[in-house]
Amino acid sequence: VQLQASGGGWVQAGMSLRLSCAASGGTLSGWRVGWFRQAPGKEREFVAAIRWDGGSAYYSDSVKGRFTASRDNPKNTVYLHMNSARPEDTAIYYCAGDSSGYSGVYSSPRAYAYWGQGTLVTVSS
Numbered sequence: 001v002q003l004q005a006s007g008g009g010w011v012q013a014g015m016s017l018r019l020s021c022a023a024s025g026g027t028l029s030g031w032r033v034g035w036f037r038q039a040p041g042k043e044r045e046f047v048a049a050i051r052w053d054g055g056s057a058y059y060s061d062s063v064k065g066r067f068t069a070s071r072d073n074p075k076n077t078v079y080l081h082m083n084s085a086r087p088e089d090t091a092i093y094y095c096a097g098d099s100s101g102y103s104g105v106y107s108s109p110r111a112y113a114y115w116g117q118g119t120l121v122t123v124s125s
Helices: none
Strands: 002-006 010-012 017-024 032-038 045-050 057-059 067-072 077-082 091-098 119-124
Touching: 002 091, 017 032, 017 091, 017 119, 032 067, 045 067, 045 077, 057 067, 077 091
Parallel strands: 010 119
Antiparallel strands: 002 017, 017 077, 032 045, 032 091, 045 057, 067 077, 091 119
């Protein structure tokens, strides 16, 4: 299975953007999916994650209340809805997924064996 993040671009602060994570060569049904980002000169950080069934989602403190993770299993796609974008949200965003058994926290990169290419989001002030 290959994952591909898309939907990045340039937005002004306060605006919204929706990122998509699509799977090819397989299905995302049954997969937990996480979103991570890496800003220039900074380490990769957790943004959001969603359970395989969409029943629960998890967010970093920096995006909680502004970003929402959702999934459309028939479309084999997971979304990250970015609202009230801020300049500090500027980064390359990656989606990652896995379907294996896991009992750790979804915010850890170790929760995901499959990673997609990133998509660049630029938020201007």
